[in-house]
Amino acid sequence: MSPPTDDDFQRPIPTDPIDDTPTVSCSQCDDEWDLSHELDVLQLGNQSVEQFALDHHRHTGHFPDGATPWVATCQQCPDAEQFISETPARRWARTHTRHTRHDVELVHEDEVESVIASE
Ligand SMILES: [Zn+2]
Numbered sequence: 523m524s525p526p527t528d529d530d531f532q533r534p535i536p537t538d539p540i541d542d543t544p545t546v547s548c549s550q551c552d553d554e555w556d557l558s559h560e561l562d563v564l565q566l567g568n569q570s571v572e573q574f575a576l577d578h579h580r581h582t583g584h585f586p587d588g589a590t591p592w593v594a595t596c597q598q599c600p601d602a603e604q605f606i607s608e609t610p611a612r613r614w615a616r617t618h619t620r621h622t623r624h625d626v627e628l629v630h631e632d633e634v635e636s637v638i639a640s641e
């Protein structure tokens with residue numbers, strides 16, 4: 523008789539499904555992703571959706587569903603950046619105008635806003 527054993531090892535590892543893992547879908551790719559990689563591996567937390575959208579754009583040339591980019595474009599040099607949220611886009615525009623005295627155009631959906639370098 524073997525001693526009462528190791529049945530414990532047979533138990534499935536409790537996975538505690540985390541239901542709030544954000545998912546992103548893209549109708550152009552007809553695909554959907556959960557962001558556990560961004561959350562767990564890259565430790566991006568709240569920025570995981572934004573990072574995913576930027577990565578998706580970098581690799582496919584388009585943004586996934588629900589991501590409306592903020593595009594900051596310098597009017598005087600080739601500098602331009604895309605952001606998924608307003609705050610970093612505004613920060614980039616302000617910082618750029620501050621350091622270069624260049625005017626920056628901020629485009630979101632169909633709205634265009636100019637960030638003018640202050641004196
Ligand atoms: Zn896509």
Ligand SMILES: [Zn+2]
Pocket residue numbers: 596597598599600601618622624
């Ligand atoms: Zn510039």
